Amino acid sequence: MITIDNLNLYHQKTASNNTAKRKGATQVIFDLSLTINKGEKVAIIGPSGAGKSSLLHHLYQRLQTSAALCSQRQGLVDNLSIFHNIFMGALARHHWLFNLINLMRPFKQDLRNIGLLCQQLELDEPLAKSVDKLSGGQRQRVALARALYQQQDIFLGDEPFSALDPLMASRLLEIILARHKSVIMVVHDRALAMSAFDRVIALDKGRLVLDSKKQSINQQQISKLYQTDAVA
Structure with missing residues:
Protein backbone atom coordinates (compact mmCIF):
# COMPACT_ATOMS: atom_id res chain seq x y z
CA MET A 1 0.00 0.00 0.00
CA ILE A 2 2.76 2.45 0.92
CA THR A 3 6.53 2.34 1.35
CA ILE A 4 8.63 5.00 3.07
CA ASP A 5 12.40 5.00 2.64
CA ASN A 6 14.69 7.06 4.89
CA LEU A 7 12.06 9.71 5.62
CA ASN A 8 13.15 12.94 7.30
CA LEU A 9 10.54 15.52 8.27
CA TYR A 10 11.07 19.07 9.51
CA HIS A 11 8.72 21.57 11.11
CA GLN A 12 9.22 25.11 9.91
CA LYS A 13 6.55 27.73 9.23
CA THR A 14 8.14 29.02 6.05
CA ALA A 15 9.61 25.82 4.66
CA SER A 16 8.14 22.68 3.19
CA ASN A 17 8.81 19.35 4.86
CA ASN A 18 10.11 18.21 1.49
CA THR A 19 12.98 20.68 1.50
CA ALA A 20 16.42 20.05 2.90
CA LYS A 21 17.08 21.03 6.50
CA ARG A 22 17.20 24.79 6.90
CA LYS A 23 18.38 27.04 9.68
CA GLY A 24 15.72 27.25 12.39
CA ALA A 25 13.86 24.11 11.31
CA THR A 26 13.09 21.41 13.86
CA GLN A 27 13.54 17.85 12.70
CA VAL A 28 10.68 15.64 13.90
CA ILE A 29 11.27 12.40 11.95
CA PHE A 30 14.73 10.86 11.42
CA ASP A 31 15.66 8.37 8.67
CA LEU A 32 12.42 6.41 9.00
CA SER A 33 11.77 3.47 6.69
CA LEU A 34 8.73 1.19 6.69
CA THR A 35 6.21 -0.55 4.48
CA ILE A 36 2.51 -0.83 5.31
CA ASN A 37 0.59 -3.38 3.28
CA LYS A 38 -3.02 -3.34 2.18
CA GLY A 39 -5.34 -4.85 4.77
CA GLU A 40 -3.14 -4.18 7.79
CA LYS A 41 -4.47 -2.69 11.01
CA VAL A 42 -1.57 -0.66 12.43
CA ALA A 43 -1.30 1.23 15.72
CA ILE A 44 1.30 3.99 16.10
CA ILE A 45 2.36 4.52 19.70
CA GLY A 46 5.04 6.45 21.56
CA PRO A 47 5.57 9.12 24.21
CA SER A 48 4.52 12.73 23.77
CA GLY A 49 6.52 14.54 21.10
CA ALA A 50 7.70 11.32 19.45
CA GLY A 51 6.57 12.40 15.97
CA LYS A 52 3.48 10.21 15.72
CA SER A 53 1.15 12.89 14.33
CA SER A 54 3.81 14.09 11.89
CA LEU A 55 4.19 10.59 10.51
CA LEU A 56 0.43 10.07 10.23
CA HIS A 57 -0.10 13.34 8.36
CA HIS A 58 2.75 12.48 6.00
CA LEU A 59 1.01 9.18 5.28
CA TYR A 60 -2.20 11.06 4.58
CA GLN A 61 -0.44 13.31 2.08
CA ARG A 62 0.75 10.18 0.28
CA LEU A 63 -2.57 8.32 0.44
CA GLN A 64 -5.01 11.23 0.23
CA THR A 65 -7.15 10.05 -2.68
CA SER A 66 -7.85 6.69 -1.02
CA ALA A 67 -7.79 7.56 2.69
CA ALA A 68 -10.04 9.27 5.21
CA LEU A 69 -8.35 11.24 7.97
CA CYS A 70 -9.74 11.87 11.44
CA SER A 71 -7.37 14.49 12.85
CA GLN A 72 -6.91 15.85 16.37
CA ARG A 73 -7.67 19.27 14.93
CA GLN A 74 -11.10 17.96 13.86
CA GLY A 75 -11.72 20.82 11.39
CA LEU A 76 -15.37 21.19 12.34
CA VAL A 77 -17.30 24.31 11.33
CA ASP A 78 -18.78 25.52 14.62
CA ASN A 79 -21.76 27.44 13.28
CA LEU A 80 -22.90 24.53 11.11
CA SER A 81 -25.02 21.58 12.20
CA ILE A 82 -24.02 18.01 12.94
CA PHE A 83 -25.57 17.02 9.60
CA HIS A 84 -23.64 19.62 7.61
CA ASN A 85 -20.31 18.77 9.24
CA ILE A 86 -20.74 15.06 8.59
CA PHE A 87 -22.08 15.45 5.04
CA MET A 88 -18.97 17.46 4.13
CA GLY A 89 -17.15 14.13 4.18
CA ALA A 90 -19.10 13.15 1.05
CA LEU A 91 -18.62 16.30 -1.02
CA ALA A 92 -16.12 14.65 -3.36
CA ARG A 93 -18.62 11.91 -4.24
CA HIS A 94 -21.24 14.28 -5.71
CA HIS A 95 -21.66 17.08 -8.21
CA TRP A 96 -21.32 20.56 -6.71
CA LEU A 97 -24.96 21.36 -7.45
CA PHE A 98 -26.15 18.26 -5.58
CA ASN A 99 -23.97 19.27 -2.62
CA LEU A 100 -25.28 22.84 -2.64
CA ILE A 101 -28.92 21.76 -2.65
CA ASN A 102 -28.33 19.12 0.00
CA LEU A 103 -26.55 21.56 2.29
CA MET A 104 -29.38 24.06 1.92
CA ARG A 105 -32.24 21.57 2.16
CA PRO A 106 -31.00 18.09 3.15
CA PHE A 107 -32.39 15.15 1.22
CA LYS A 108 -34.28 12.53 3.22
CA GLN A 109 -31.93 9.69 2.24
CA ASP A 110 -28.84 11.57 3.41
CA LEU A 111 -30.57 12.56 6.64
CA ARG A 112 -31.42 8.90 7.18
CA ASN A 113 -27.92 7.65 6.39
CA ILE A 114 -26.23 10.19 8.63
CA GLY A 115 -28.77 9.59 11.37
CA LEU A 116 -28.02 5.86 11.31
CA LEU A 117 -24.29 6.53 11.42
CA CYS A 118 -24.73 8.81 14.44
CA GLN A 119 -26.73 6.09 16.18
CA GLN A 120 -23.87 3.66 15.62
CA LEU A 121 -21.47 6.15 17.17
CA GLU A 122 -23.86 6.73 20.10
CA LEU A 123 -24.22 10.40 19.17
CA ASP A 124 -27.77 10.99 20.35
CA GLU A 125 -28.22 14.64 19.43
CA PRO A 126 -30.53 16.28 16.84
CA ASP A 132 -20.42 24.52 18.93
CA LYS A 133 -23.05 23.34 21.43
CA LEU A 134 -21.55 19.86 21.76
CA SER A 135 -19.20 18.45 24.37
CA GLY A 136 -15.63 17.50 23.53
CA GLY A 137 -16.50 13.83 23.22
CA GLN A 138 -19.49 14.57 21.01
CA ARG A 139 -17.36 16.76 18.74
CA GLN A 140 -14.87 13.92 18.38
CA ARG A 141 -17.66 11.61 17.29
CA VAL A 142 -18.87 14.15 14.71
CA ALA A 143 -15.32 14.34 13.30
CA LEU A 144 -15.17 10.55 13.30
CA ALA A 145 -18.58 10.30 11.57
CA ARG A 146 -17.39 12.69 8.85
CA ALA A 147 -14.33 10.52 8.23
CA LEU A 148 -16.45 7.36 8.12
CA TYR A 149 -18.92 9.04 5.76
CA GLN A 150 -16.15 9.39 3.19
CA GLN A 151 -16.39 5.62 2.68
CA GLN A 152 -12.70 5.16 1.90
CA ASP A 153 -10.79 1.88 2.03
CA ILE A 154 -8.13 3.35 4.34
CA PHE A 155 -8.77 5.07 7.67
CA LEU A 156 -6.12 7.28 9.28
CA GLY A 157 -6.80 8.42 12.84
CA ASP A 158 -4.80 10.77 15.05
CA GLU A 159 -5.93 9.84 18.58
CA PRO A 160 -9.61 10.06 17.61
CA PHE A 161 -10.74 8.84 21.06
CA SER A 162 -8.74 11.16 23.34
CA ALA A 163 -11.87 12.73 24.90
CA LEU A 164 -13.71 9.42 25.33
CA ASP A 165 -13.65 6.77 28.03
CA PRO A 166 -11.92 3.44 27.25
CA LEU A 167 -15.17 1.50 26.87
CA MET A 168 -16.57 3.97 24.34
CA ALA A 169 -13.22 4.09 22.53
CA SER A 170 -13.22 0.32 22.22
CA ARG A 171 -16.75 0.25 20.78
CA LEU A 172 -15.98 2.96 18.24
CA LEU A 173 -12.74 1.26 17.22
CA GLU A 174 -14.70 -1.91 16.42
CA ILE A 175 -16.82 0.13 13.99
CA ILE A 176 -13.76 1.66 12.33
CA LEU A 177 -12.02 -1.69 11.92
CA ALA A 178 -15.16 -3.27 10.47
CA ARG A 179 -15.72 -0.51 7.89
CA HIS A 180 -12.18 -0.17 6.49
CA LYS A 181 -9.82 -2.59 4.79
CA SER A 182 -6.78 -0.82 6.22
CA VAL A 183 -6.44 1.23 9.40
CA ILE A 184 -3.46 3.28 10.60
CA MET A 185 -4.06 5.03 13.89
CA VAL A 186 -2.10 6.99 16.48
CA VAL A 187 -3.25 5.43 19.75
CA HIS A 188 -2.73 6.83 23.25
CA ASP A 189 -4.16 3.78 25.02
CA ARG A 190 -1.40 1.16 24.91
CA ALA A 191 -3.74 -1.65 26.01
CA LEU A 192 -6.08 -0.82 23.13
CA ALA A 193 -3.18 -0.77 20.68
CA MET A 194 -2.01 -4.18 21.85
CA SER A 195 -5.43 -5.81 21.87
CA ALA A 196 -7.15 -4.47 18.73
CA PHE A 197 -4.43 -4.02 16.08
CA ASP A 198 -2.43 -6.55 14.07
CA ARG A 199 0.79 -4.56 14.13
CA VAL A 200 2.30 -1.95 16.42
CA ILE A 201 4.75 0.76 15.37
CA ALA A 202 6.50 2.75 18.09
CA LEU A 203 8.30 6.07 17.71
CA ASP A 204 10.60 7.79 20.18
CA LYS A 205 12.15 11.19 19.53
CA GLY A 206 11.32 10.93 15.86
CA ARG A 207 12.88 7.52 15.34
CA LEU A 208 11.32 4.15 14.67
CA VAL A 209 12.14 2.01 17.70
CA LEU A 210 9.64 -0.83 17.30
CA ASP A 211 7.78 -2.38 14.37
CA SER A 212 6.29 -5.75 15.12
CA LYS A 213 3.24 -7.97 15.08
CA LYS A 214 1.52 -7.64 18.43
CA GLN A 215 2.15 -11.30 19.28
CA SER A 216 5.91 -10.69 19.18
CA ILE A 217 6.00 -7.58 21.37
CA ASN A 218 7.63 -7.69 24.78
CA GLN A 219 5.68 -5.68 27.34
CA GLN A 220 8.95 -4.50 28.85
CA GLN A 221 9.77 -2.82 25.55
CA ILE A 222 6.56 -0.84 25.71
CA SER A 223 7.01 0.14 29.37
CA LYS A 224 10.57 1.30 28.74
CA LEU A 225 9.42 3.42 25.82
CA TYR A 226 7.12 5.44 28.08
CA GLN A 227 9.46 5.83 31.06
CA THR A 228 10.90 9.15 29.90
CA ASP A 229 7.41 10.44 29.15
CA ALA A 230 6.26 9.57 32.67
CA VAL A 231 9.25 11.33 34.22
CA ALA A 232 8.53 14.46 32.18
Whole structure:
Protein backbone atom coordinates (compact mmCIF):
# COMPACT_ATOMS: atom_id res chain seq x y z
CA MET A 1 0.00 0.00 0.00
CA ILE A 2 2.76 2.45 0.92
CA THR A 3 6.53 2.34 1.35
CA ILE A 4 8.63 5.00 3.07
CA ASP A 5 12.40 5.00 2.64
CA ASN A 6 14.69 7.06 4.89
CA LEU A 7 12.06 9.71 5.62
CA ASN A 8 13.15 12.94 7.30
CA LEU A 9 10.54 15.52 8.27
CA TYR A 10 11.07 19.07 9.51
CA HIS A 11 8.72 21.57 11.11
CA GLN A 12 9.22 25.11 9.91
CA LYS A 13 6.55 27.73 9.23
CA THR A 14 8.14 29.02 6.05
CA ALA A 15 9.61 25.82 4.66
CA SER A 16 8.14 22.68 3.19
CA ASN A 17 8.81 19.35 4.86
CA ASN A 18 10.11 18.21 1.49
CA THR A 19 12.98 20.68 1.50
CA ALA A 20 16.42 20.05 2.90
CA LYS A 21 17.08 21.03 6.50
CA ARG A 22 17.20 24.79 6.90
CA LYS A 23 18.38 27.04 9.68
CA GLY A 24 15.72 27.25 12.39
CA ALA A 25 13.86 24.11 11.31
CA THR A 26 13.09 21.41 13.86
CA GLN A 27 13.54 17.85 12.70
CA VAL A 28 10.68 15.64 13.90
CA ILE A 29 11.27 12.40 11.95
CA PHE A 30 14.73 10.86 11.42
CA ASP A 31 15.66 8.37 8.67
CA LEU A 32 12.42 6.41 9.00
CA SER A 33 11.77 3.47 6.69
CA LEU A 34 8.73 1.19 6.69
CA THR A 35 6.21 -0.55 4.48
CA ILE A 36 2.51 -0.83 5.31
CA ASN A 37 0.59 -3.38 3.28
CA LYS A 38 -3.02 -3.34 2.18
CA GLY A 39 -5.34 -4.85 4.77
CA GLU A 40 -3.14 -4.18 7.79
CA LYS A 41 -4.47 -2.69 11.01
CA VAL A 42 -1.57 -0.66 12.43
CA ALA A 43 -1.30 1.23 15.72
CA ILE A 44 1.30 3.99 16.10
CA ILE A 45 2.36 4.52 19.70
CA GLY A 46 5.04 6.45 21.56
CA PRO A 47 5.57 9.12 24.21
CA SER A 48 4.52 12.73 23.77
CA GLY A 49 6.52 14.54 21.10
CA ALA A 50 7.70 11.32 19.45
CA GLY A 51 6.57 12.40 15.97
CA LYS A 52 3.48 10.21 15.72
CA SER A 53 1.15 12.89 14.33
CA SER A 54 3.81 14.09 11.89
CA LEU A 55 4.19 10.59 10.51
CA LEU A 56 0.43 10.07 10.23
CA HIS A 57 -0.10 13.34 8.36
CA HIS A 58 2.75 12.48 6.00
CA LEU A 59 1.01 9.18 5.28
CA TYR A 60 -2.20 11.06 4.58
CA GLN A 61 -0.44 13.31 2.08
CA ARG A 62 0.75 10.18 0.28
CA LEU A 63 -2.57 8.32 0.44
CA GLN A 64 -5.01 11.23 0.23
CA THR A 65 -7.15 10.05 -2.68
CA SER A 66 -7.85 6.69 -1.02
CA ALA A 67 -7.79 7.56 2.69
CA ALA A 68 -10.04 9.27 5.21
CA LEU A 69 -8.35 11.24 7.97
CA CYS A 70 -9.74 11.87 11.44
CA SER A 71 -7.37 14.49 12.85
CA GLN A 72 -6.91 15.85 16.37
CA ARG A 73 -7.67 19.27 14.93
CA GLN A 74 -11.10 17.96 13.86
CA GLY A 75 -11.72 20.82 11.39
CA LEU A 76 -15.37 21.19 12.34
CA VAL A 77 -17.30 24.31 11.33
CA ASP A 78 -18.78 25.52 14.62
CA ASN A 79 -21.76 27.44 13.28
CA LEU A 80 -22.90 24.53 11.11
CA SER A 81 -25.02 21.58 12.20
CA ILE A 82 -24.02 18.01 12.94
CA PHE A 83 -25.57 17.02 9.60
CA HIS A 84 -23.64 19.62 7.61
CA ASN A 85 -20.31 18.77 9.24
CA ILE A 86 -20.74 15.06 8.59
CA PHE A 87 -22.08 15.45 5.04
CA MET A 88 -18.97 17.46 4.13
CA GLY A 89 -17.15 14.13 4.18
CA ALA A 90 -19.10 13.15 1.05
CA LEU A 91 -18.62 16.30 -1.02
CA ALA A 92 -16.12 14.65 -3.36
CA ARG A 93 -18.62 11.91 -4.24
CA HIS A 94 -21.24 14.28 -5.71
CA HIS A 95 -21.66 17.08 -8.21
CA TRP A 96 -21.32 20.56 -6.71
CA LEU A 97 -24.96 21.36 -7.45
CA PHE A 98 -26.15 18.26 -5.58
CA ASN A 99 -23.97 19.27 -2.62
CA LEU A 100 -25.28 22.84 -2.64
CA ILE A 101 -28.92 21.76 -2.65
CA ASN A 102 -28.33 19.12 0.00
CA LEU A 103 -26.55 21.56 2.29
CA MET A 104 -29.38 24.06 1.92
CA ARG A 105 -32.24 21.57 2.16
CA PRO A 106 -31.00 18.09 3.15
CA PHE A 107 -32.39 15.15 1.22
CA LYS A 108 -34.28 12.53 3.22
CA GLN A 109 -31.93 9.69 2.24
CA ASP A 110 -28.84 11.57 3.41
CA LEU A 111 -30.57 12.56 6.64
CA ARG A 112 -31.42 8.90 7.18
CA ASN A 113 -27.92 7.65 6.39
CA ILE A 114 -26.23 10.19 8.63
CA GLY A 115 -28.77 9.59 11.37
CA LEU A 116 -28.02 5.86 11.31
CA LEU A 117 -24.29 6.53 11.42
CA CYS A 118 -24.73 8.81 14.44
CA GLN A 119 -26.73 6.09 16.18
CA GLN A 120 -23.87 3.66 15.62
CA LEU A 121 -21.47 6.15 17.17
CA GLU A 122 -23.86 6.73 20.10
CA LEU A 123 -24.22 10.40 19.17
CA ASP A 124 -27.77 10.99 20.35
CA GLU A 125 -28.22 14.64 19.43
CA PRO A 126 -30.53 16.28 16.84
CA LEU A 127 -28.78 16.48 13.47
CA ALA A 128 -29.76 20.15 13.24
CA LYS A 129 -27.82 21.04 16.39
CA SER A 130 -24.74 23.19 15.76
CA VAL A 131 -21.48 21.57 16.77
CA ASP A 132 -20.42 24.52 18.93
CA LYS A 133 -23.05 23.34 21.43
CA LEU A 134 -21.55 19.86 21.76
CA SER A 135 -19.20 18.45 24.37
CA GLY A 136 -15.63 17.50 23.53
CA GLY A 137 -16.50 13.83 23.22
CA GLN A 138 -19.49 14.57 21.01
CA ARG A 139 -17.36 16.76 18.74
CA GLN A 140 -14.87 13.92 18.38
CA ARG A 141 -17.66 11.61 17.29
CA VAL A 142 -18.87 14.15 14.71
CA ALA A 143 -15.32 14.34 13.30
CA LEU A 144 -15.17 10.55 13.30
CA ALA A 145 -18.58 10.30 11.57
CA ARG A 146 -17.39 12.69 8.85
CA ALA A 147 -14.33 10.52 8.23
CA LEU A 148 -16.45 7.36 8.12
CA TYR A 149 -18.92 9.04 5.76
CA GLN A 150 -16.15 9.39 3.19
CA GLN A 151 -16.39 5.62 2.68
CA GLN A 152 -12.70 5.16 1.90
CA ASP A 153 -10.79 1.88 2.03
CA ILE A 154 -8.13 3.35 4.34
CA PHE A 155 -8.77 5.07 7.67
CA LEU A 156 -6.12 7.28 9.28
CA GLY A 157 -6.80 8.42 12.84
CA ASP A 158 -4.80 10.77 15.05
CA GLU A 159 -5.93 9.84 18.58
CA PRO A 160 -9.61 10.06 17.61
CA PHE A 161 -10.74 8.84 21.06
CA SER A 162 -8.74 11.16 23.34
CA ALA A 163 -11.87 12.73 24.90
CA LEU A 164 -13.71 9.42 25.33
CA ASP A 165 -13.65 6.77 28.03
CA PRO A 166 -11.92 3.44 27.25
CA LEU A 167 -15.17 1.50 26.87
CA MET A 168 -16.57 3.97 24.34
CA ALA A 169 -13.22 4.09 22.53
CA SER A 170 -13.22 0.32 22.22
CA ARG A 171 -16.75 0.25 20.78
CA LEU A 172 -15.98 2.96 18.24
CA LEU A 173 -12.74 1.26 17.22
CA GLU A 174 -14.70 -1.91 16.42
CA ILE A 175 -16.82 0.13 13.99
CA ILE A 176 -13.76 1.66 12.33
CA LEU A 177 -12.02 -1.69 11.92
CA ALA A 178 -15.16 -3.27 10.47
CA ARG A 179 -15.72 -0.51 7.89
CA HIS A 180 -12.18 -0.17 6.49
CA LYS A 181 -9.82 -2.59 4.79
CA SER A 182 -6.78 -0.82 6.22
CA VAL A 183 -6.44 1.23 9.40
CA ILE A 184 -3.46 3.28 10.60
CA MET A 185 -4.06 5.03 13.89
CA VAL A 186 -2.10 6.99 16.48
CA VAL A 187 -3.25 5.43 19.75
CA HIS A 188 -2.73 6.83 23.25
CA ASP A 189 -4.16 3.78 25.02
CA ARG A 190 -1.40 1.16 24.91
CA ALA A 191 -3.74 -1.65 26.01
CA LEU A 192 -6.08 -0.82 23.13
CA ALA A 193 -3.18 -0.77 20.68
CA MET A 194 -2.01 -4.18 21.85
CA SER A 195 -5.43 -5.81 21.87
CA ALA A 196 -7.15 -4.47 18.73
CA PHE A 197 -4.43 -4.02 16.08
CA ASP A 198 -2.43 -6.55 14.07
CA ARG A 199 0.79 -4.56 14.13
CA VAL A 200 2.30 -1.95 16.42
CA ILE A 201 4.75 0.76 15.37
CA ALA A 202 6.50 2.75 18.09
CA LEU A 203 8.30 6.07 17.71
CA ASP A 204 10.60 7.79 20.18
CA LYS A 205 12.15 11.19 19.53
CA GLY A 206 11.32 10.93 15.86
CA ARG A 207 12.88 7.52 15.34
CA LEU A 208 11.32 4.15 14.67
CA VAL A 209 12.14 2.01 17.70
CA LEU A 210 9.64 -0.83 17.30
CA ASP A 211 7.78 -2.38 14.37
CA SER A 212 6.29 -5.75 15.12
CA LYS A 213 3.24 -7.97 15.08
CA LYS A 214 1.52 -7.64 18.43
CA GLN A 215 2.15 -11.30 19.28
CA SER A 216 5.91 -10.69 19.18
CA ILE A 217 6.00 -7.58 21.37
CA ASN A 218 7.63 -7.69 24.78
CA GLN A 219 5.68 -5.68 27.34
CA GLN A 220 8.95 -4.50 28.85
CA GLN A 221 9.77 -2.82 25.55
CA ILE A 222 6.56 -0.84 25.71
CA SER A 223 7.01 0.14 29.37
CA LYS A 224 10.57 1.30 28.74
CA LEU A 225 9.42 3.42 25.82
CA TYR A 226 7.12 5.44 28.08
CA GLN A 227 9.46 5.83 31.06
CA THR A 228 10.90 9.15 29.90
CA ASP A 229 7.41 10.44 29.15
CA ALA A 230 6.26 9.57 32.67
CA VAL A 231 9.25 11.33 34.22
CA ALA A 232 8.53 14.46 32.18
